[in-house]
Amino acid sequence: xxxxxxxxxxxxxxxxxxxxxxxxxxxxxxxxxxxxxxxxxxxxxxxxxxxxxxxxxxxxxxxxxxxxxxxxxxxxxxxxxxxxxxxxxxxxxxxxxxxxxxxxxxxxxxxxxxxxxxxxxxxxxxxxxxxxxxxxxxxxxxxxxxxxxxxxxxxxxxxxxxxxxxxxxxxxxxxxxxxxxxxxxxxxxxxxxxxxxxxxxxxxxxxxxxxxxxxxxxxxxxxxxxxxxxxxxxxxxxxxxxxxxxxxxxxxxxxxxxxxxxxxxxxxxxxxxxxxxxxxxxxxxxxxxxxxxxxxxxxxxxxxxxxxxxxxxxxxxxxxxxxxxxxxxxxxxxxxxxxxxxxxxxxxxxxxxxxxxxxxxxxxxxxxxxxxxxxxxxxxxxxxxxxxxxxxxxxxxxxxxxxxxxxxxxxxxxxxxxxxxxxxxxxxxxxxxxxxxxxxxxxxxxxxxxxxxxxxxxxxxxxxxxxxxxxxxxxxxxxxxxxxxxxxxxxxxxxxxxxxxxxxxxxxxxxxxxxxxxxxxxxxxxxxxxxxxxxxxxxxxxxxxxxxxxxxxxxxxxxxxxxxxxxxxxxxxxxxxxxxxxxxxxxxxxxxxxxxxxxxxxxxxxxxxxxxxxxxxxxxxxxxxxxxxxxxxxxxxxxxxxxxxxxxxxxxxxxxxxxxxxxxxxxxxxxxxxxxxxxxxxxxxxxxxxxxxxxxxxxxxxxxxxxxxxxxxxxxxxxxxxxxxxxxxxxxxxxxxxxxxxxxxxxxxxxxxxxxxxxxxxxxxxxxxxxxxxxxxxxxxxxxxxxxxxxxxxxxxxxxxxxxxxxxxxxxxxxxxxxxxxxxxxxxxxxxxxxxxxxxxxxxxxxxxxxxxxxxxxxxxxxxxxxxxxxxxxxxxxxxxxxxxxxxxxx
Numbered sequence: 001x002x003x004x005x006x007x008x009x010x011x012x013x014x015x016x017x018x019x020x021x022x023x024x025x026x027x028x029x030x031x032x033x034x035x036x037x038x039x040x041x042x043x044x045x046x047x048x049x050x051x052x053x054x055x056x057x058x059x060x061x062x063x064x065x066x067x068x069x070x071x072x073x074x075x076x077x078x079x080x081x082x083x084x085x086x087x088x089x090x091x092x093x094x095x096x097x098x099x100x101x102x103x104x105x106x107x108x109x110x111x112x113x114x115x116x117x118x119x120x121x122x123x124x125x126x127x128x129x130x131x132x133x134x135x136x137x138x139x140x141x142x143x144x145x146x147x148x149x150x151x152x153x154x155x156x157x158x159x160x161x162x163x164x165x166x167x168x169x170x171x172x173x174x175x176x177x178x179x180x181x182x183x184x185x186x187x188x189x190x191x192x193x194x195x196x197x198x199x200x201x202x203x204x205x206x207x208x209x210x211x212x213x214x215x216x217x218x219x220x221x222x223x224x225x226x227x228x229x230x231x232x233x234x235x236x237x238x239x240x241x242x243x244x245x246x247x248x249x250x251x252x253x254x255x256x257x258x259x260x261x262x263x264x265x266x267x268x269x270x271x272x273x274x275x276x277x278x279x280x281x282x283x284x285x286x287x288x289x290x291x292x293x294x295x296x297x298x299x300x301x302x303x304x305x306x307x308x309x310x311x312x313x314x315x316x317x318x319x320x321x322x323x324x325x326x327x328x329x330x331x332x333x334x335x336x337x338x339x340x341x342x343x344x345x346x347x348x349x350x351x352x353x354x355x356x357x358x359x360x361x362x363x364x365x366x367x368x369x370x371x372x373x374x375x376x377x378x379x380x381x382x383x384x385x386x387x388x389x390x391x392x393x394x395x396x397x398x399x400x401x402x403x404x405x406x407x408x409x410x411x412x413x414x415x416x417x418x419x420x421x422x423x424x425x426x427x428x429x430x431x432x433x434x435x436x437x438x439x440x441x442x443x444x445x446x447x448x449x450x451x452x453x454x455x456x457x458x459x460x461x462x463x464x465x466x467x468x469x470x471x472x473x474x475x476x477x478x479x480x481x482x483x484x485x486x487x488x489x490x491x492x493x494x495x496x497x498x499x500x501x502x503x504x505x506x507x508x509x510x511x512x513x514x515x516x517x518x519x520x521x522x523x524x525x526x527x528x529x530x531x532x533x534x535x536x537x538x539x540x541x542x543x544x545x546x547x548x549x550x551x552x553x554x555x556x557x558x559x560x561x562x563x564x565x566x567x568x569x570x571x572x573x574x575x576x577x578x579x580x581x582x583x584x585x586x587x588x589x590x591x592x593x594x595x596x597x598x599x600x601x602x603x604x605x606x607x608x609x610x611x612x613x614x615x616x617x618x619x620x621x622x623x624x625x626x627x628x629x630x631x632x633x634x635x636x637x638x639x640x641x642x643x644x645x646x647x648x649x650x651x652x653x654x655x656x657x658x659x660x661x662x663x664x665x666x667x668x669x670x671x672x673x674x675x676x677x678x679x680x681x682x683x684x685x686x687x688x689x690x691x692x693x694x695x696x697x698x699x700x701x702x703x704x705x706x707x708x709x710x711x712x713x714x715x716x717x718x719x720x721x722x723x724x725x726x727x728x729x730x731x732x733x734x735x736x737x738x739x740x741x742x743x744x745x746x747x748x749x750x751x752x753x754x755x756x757x758x759x760x761x762x763x764x765x766x767x768x769x770x771x772x773x774x775x776x777x778x779x780x781x782x783x784x785x786x787x788x789x790x791x792x793x794x795x796x797x798x799x800x801x802x803x804x805x806x807x808x809x810x811x812x813x814x815x816x817x818x819x820x821x822x823x824x825x826x827x828x829x830x831x832x833x834x835x836x837x838x839x840x841x842x843x844x845x846x847x848x849x850x851x852x853x854x855x856x857x858x859x860x861x862x863x864x865x866x867x868x869x870x871x872x873x874x875x876x877x878x879x880x881x882x883x884x885x886x887x888x889x890x891x
Contacts (some may be wrong), residue, residue, distance in 0.1 A: 003243040017064035032296040039304040040070040046722035055457040061098040079281030082247030086286035095229035114720030128157040128174030178206040206233040236476035278318035285315035290336040294350040316365040327362035353611040354594040360703025372408035383857025396428020457541035466541030471509035475564040479507040503545040511540035516599030517680040522564040571603035575684040584674040585627035635687030636671040783811040785888035793818040824866040837886035850875040
């Protein structure tokens, strides 16, 4: 019988729970919506937190999903072990106050035994030590022998782990895990003193969490009125079990990546254990970064973007060590789409964007990786040589910085250091690594805030429901104030002058920040007071007006007049529609790989981030600007239509990169030039934009660039300012405005010529300097040496002078001191024949240590600078002593 594929396992699981009355919902994005406590979605239950609290609005009490997940606390284990991953799929079924332990255990057992065909003798289970109910269900209802049911403590079989003794407070409960036994028939490990099952024999394939308690501040476990079920099964592990694979990486989920890498490198997987680790790690990481980017989590230097970049660079570094010295990860994006695109179409739809971003990141990494070697050289040039057996001071922390920030392998750091006579402080490096692991675990741990009720939940508890948004067709409305929310998310009966509050109305024309468009501002008036709205946001359907009471006071329940700042809104609409036209124009000029990677649309300007590996030329940007203005002049009606997502996609409407959509969407169309899904506000006709001007174009990350532009009156004002500036410049240059460029070019050429003449006049006569320097050289038995002071000589001139000396006198060790004010430049040169006795870097370090500075370079040439010219004599003496010790006296 052919083993089940991962896709078939996923299908059977969802079908199985659909038959048990579960609503099948799609995976949530890897970027959690409305949950600031998480960087990434790490479990199937994340999107249902309000449902677990009994505060959610979904009309289902039973749900099942296949959820894409990302976890990074065990990042360093990926590739080394059989089952650790960053990205993985979690099959889940959930009950919110509906069924409980008996049904849950029965259905999970049926899935593994009957649906997947795993023999009963191949499975054992664990339960919490005090969970007699679960133990009885497994042994009496399911019929497992008691010796196949292991009782463990709160660290292994409670969620959150160790919650009874350590917290956090809030919903929690025991869990029961199902394990696959790879050695059936062998004696089970003795239960006495056993704290967990040995993973070299048992593989966890499922975990059933029974959320039945509410932990109190005093540590007591109070039964919850609504008992919930949260089941999570690792698809990759189940696939490995059912396909008889030694580890997850040898299933059809990963094997194609390993084969691809084998073809690229010419070395098959399984040839070298160390290479195999790198290949497995790349296979895992390319899935992770592709899914992250497809969901809008782009590489950056902070937050989730930092995590994405870190994973990406680890994979790129592994490829470099495998001999792939050019970008290669971007070429594996299509493989991710082939293997995962049927279930997760976003990795296919966003493939072009993923490729562009990955390629740019890889190119940057290769440059950074080589820079890492240079940074290591610089560190060693200034580090003191340790005593025999001792570690180089600061080396552990520096090695961690290279490893963590630049993806630089610590084994190479260690090897280079040994070659240079240094020793890595491995203990300090490991301490820094452990601190990082602790930070990662803490960031992924269940915090007190995980089950804290949001403002939206509190509003619903008070009986409020989200009101309609009327701002597509009107900028003013009358509606009662449903609620006033103050500090600490407290619902207030009254807000007085000067007080900051969130105002919630039964209906509103204020657009809530989203889709790149800023929230509306304006005023809200009642019979007793006036509030200024500075921004509007949305949470779980509620429009939250961020306001300050300016006059009088506001009361909850009062009728109110809501008025949007019409001038700001119209300017925002011009910029928003122009953003759509800009996106379409960029695709036409640069290519279909261009996709929106972020935007900000405000009354003052628009900012548009887009995927593009290279900087566009001035000519390309001019064509883009011309295309947008051409569409403005055509004065095309802008059509907004609400329709099913499937119909919109079929009609060619573009879904924005990383956005998540429901079954029904709002489409925005400007003729046949631009067709996008968009819930924002727009002009009614493209001619309303007036004009469009690109103001800046910059890079924001590898493979991602940014355009800023203005429209309407702002563009007109910019043109007027530029015209005045040009007229002023023409007057100063005494030429007509159309001759300004020519005159500036003439002046530039003249300035270059004068500078060259001045540099030539002021340049030192190096031939004369060489004559003086040679006169000071002293011959020794092993070679020649000289220490010379030359005030005011520039470093580049000093280097050239010593290069001339090395050609004229060989072998030679020479040091030039070049005082200038309070500082002293130091340049040293040593012929290769003398490197066994002294190196240029040693001479510079000896001098700058006295002068209070630093420096570095290569054994044959080094340079540095000291900050205390008063110590010049002492520095000269230190260098002479070092040379004398090498048999190179200078008198």
